Amino acid sequence: MHYVTVEGLTKTFGAGPLFKDISFHIEEGDKIALVALNGAGKSTLLRILCGQESPDAGTVWIHKDVTVVMLEQQSAFEPGKSISENIFSQSHPVLAAIRDYEILTDDEEGEPDIDKLTKAIERMDELNAWHFDSKVKQILGKLNIHHLDQKMGSLSGGQLKRVALAKVLIDIGFEHRHTLLIMDEPTNHLDVSMIEWLENYLDQENVTLLLVTHDRYFLDSVCNEIMEIDQQQLFIYKGDYENYLEKKATREEQDRASVEKARNVFRKELEWIRKQPKARTTKSKSRIDAFEDVKERASVRLEKQQLELNVKMTRLGGKIIELKKVYKSFGDLKILKGFDYTFKKGERVGVVGKNGVGKSTFVNMLLGLEQPDSGKINTGETVVFGNYDQRGLIVKEDMRVIEFVKNIAENFPLADGTKVSAAQFLQLFLFTPEKQYTYISKLSGGEKRRLHLLSILFRNPNFLVLDEPTNDLDLPTLSILEEFLLSYQGCIIIVSHDRYFMDKLVDHLFVFEGGGEVRDFPGNYTQYREWEKDRSEKDKEEARNENKTPEKAVVAAVPVAEAKKMSFKEKRELELLEKDIAALEAEKKEIDAKMGAGDLPYEQLEPLSRRVGEILQLLDEKGLRWLELSEMS
Structure with a gap:
């Protein structure tokens, strides 16, 4: 079934067009990733498809039987309403019945009101709602959404994102058979186990998907096609991320050859134009028209950044950071329990664990923003921290991008004694000369994140702390950041749910397992997951062997731990x-x-x-x- 046709779409924002005269189709079952630089129009295109914005030119045709559902980066919720009221906001009797039943049975400790529960069960039976209720349970459980009577205004940013995701998945699974699901950065604020579950869920569900994501493993697992907006044009690549990189490199090589050829022709034609008298024949007029076409092709700017930085890092002394018998907890939540570690030069450590186990608290203690309950954290005098946290850029937005960077420093020192100017450094991180003179208030959310990251690196720290650095960054910027960090000689701590990013950069992991326990794992994230699966299989095998008791064995009277009692x-x-x-x-x-x-x-x-x-x-x-x-x- 044909879902969407887009023809000749153009949208301008600010000085120039985001995209111009782009066309594409979406068929039932397509799973497409949309990639581009921040500020190139990804989110704008998604909003046009949803009907939230109008194009300047072109048409969008959507099949009358297709419903478009969108998960935005920032979803709007009524803070005074509860989780259940927001998730089950559709006025449909089946969803209302499921909501009432789920609220009554949401309290795992107390027994529900029998009369109300009986009526809720009768209503579920009457509407044959049990099948869909099991899917709702799976979604809420996997996304760790409980206590449905909580008010939305009391939730954290990560909890709000998970509620928004649950609402979208429940909506598409319930009412609409033909649905185009649009997702803008769905993996932000999800821990790795949730991301892996979402990968499997979207892969198994018969859903047509268009998504924007920075998570390359997620993209590869879910999508079979990539659309790229580049220099206002749209390019389509079938296959995975690796194939996209190969085909893109080939295209750029062909573009360079084509533009160079056009420039040679342009130089010859320009010489001819200048020699022409004012009175021209019809034949020369056609040549003049052709000249304008050649001029346009020759003027294409190939923004392939070749600048490489061999950083002259601030000297790092022998003593970096020592943690001795560090304890930290918040009430019953134990973060660290007697943690010991001494950082060495050039270490690249990944910090992983479920949401809420204390990863950000650990990072804040390293930075001196949080104090341990007991124990010591000794930081060397030569350590210069660069802290890229999730709060984002804090700056007066009536300032131009170049002014903001120059206020930090005019130049960036390199190891060979030379310097890179602020403008060159900005170009490395894909801020064109035109964009450098844009006011910060005019930048997209992703561009502000990129500028924030750049401002941290431009200060030339020797100990980088990166807390979820990949959130809201585009794939081209991530590629540049990875190359920069691979040549970086200082220490790096990375807290991230981006498995691809972690695998490429870290040497070992601090795995927060809960209860104050931190495992120092010698390897990257994929290696850790393989080790964890092997350990899980061994534990299951040992449990099976323990249950195989010889028939005539005499068993000592050992107190048996009481099994978890089933709730109603x-x-x-x-x-x-x-x-x-x-x-x-x-x-x-x-x-x-x-x-x-x-x-x-x-x-x-x-x-x-x-x-x-x-x-x-x-x-x-x-x-x-x-x-x-x-x-x-």
């Missing part, structure tokens, strides 16, 4: 799962019989075949959940 909600879920599994197996048997008869026309056979696939997936999901719950009963 979990008991009810187990009962419903057994019914659902039986119903699905019966439906599959019935469909198999119909398809095996061999007398069905194609238009009936195709939807039945698709339904069998859906049933098998549901049986897998419900079977796994049944096993989890049955072990608790």
Whole structure:
């Protein structure tokens, strides 16, 4: 099914066009990543497709049966309303029934009001809402969304993003079969386990997707096509991120050859034009018209940055940072428990762990912004920190970009004794000469993040602390940042959920496992995940072996830890799962019989075949959940 056709789209913002005369199509099942520099018009294009903005020229056609759903970077919520009121905001009886049932059973400790619960269950039975409720449970559980009566105004930025994501996934799974899902940086504020779950979810769901993301592993896992906005034009590449890089390099090489050829022709034609008398023949007029075309092609600016920095870093002494028996906690939450470590020159450490285990607190203690409860943190006198945190750029926005950087320093020192000017340094980080004289208030959110990062590096620190540096940065900027950091001689601490970025840069990891425990893992993130999976398999194998007790063995009377008691909600879920599994197996048997008869026309056979696939997936999901719950009963 054909979903979207875009023809001749043009949009101007400020001095020049973001994109000009671009065209593309989206078919059902397409999973497309949109990449471009910050400020090149990615978010604007997404808003045009959603109908939130209008183009200056061109048309957008969307199939009448297709619903466009968008996850924005900053979603608008009513702070006075609860999580449940915001997630289940559609006025539909099934969603209302699920909301009422979920609120009643949300409290895992207390018993719900029996009369209200009975009515809620009857309503769920009446509307046959249990199947969709299991999907809602999965989404809320995986995104760590609990206590649905909390007010939105009390949530952190990361919690708000997860609620927005849950709402979008619930909406597309519920009402609309033909949906174009548009996602702007969906992995921001998600920990790695959530990102991996979202990858699998979007890969399995029959969803048509257009997304903007800086997470290259996520892009590769989810998408099969890449669209790039570059110098106001649109380029389309089939395949993964590696293929995109190869094809883009080939295109740029061809562009350079084409522009160089046009410039040679332009020089000859310019000489001819200057020699022409004022009165011209028809023949010479056609040549003049052709000259204008050559002039336009010859004027194309190839913004391939060749500048490389061999940084003259501030000298780092023998003593860097020593942590001795450091303890830190907030109430019952233990961050560090007797942590010891001594940093060495040139170390590149990644900090990973689930949200809320204390990664940012640890970083703040290194910077001296937080004090430990006990123990010592000794910092060397020569250490110069560069702290790139999530608060972003704090500056007067009526200042031009170049003025802001020059206020830090006029030049950046290199190891060979030479210097790079502020303007050259800005160009390295993809701020064109025109953009350098733009007011900061006119920059996009991603451009401000890029300028913030640049301002940290321009101060020439010898100990970089990067807290989620990849959020809101575009892929070209990330590539430049990675190259810069690979040649950087100082110490680097990186807190990030970007697995690709971590794998490329870090030597070892501090893994915050919770309860104050920090594991020093010798390797990058992918190696850690492989090790963790192996350890998990070994633990399961050991547990299975322990359960195999010899028949006549005499077992000592050892107090057994009390198993986790099933809540009312979990008991009810187990009962419903057994019914659902039986119903699905019966439906599959019935469909198999119909398809095996061999007398069905194609238009009936195709939807039945698709339904069998859906049933098998549901049986897998419900079977796994049944096993989890049955072990608790």
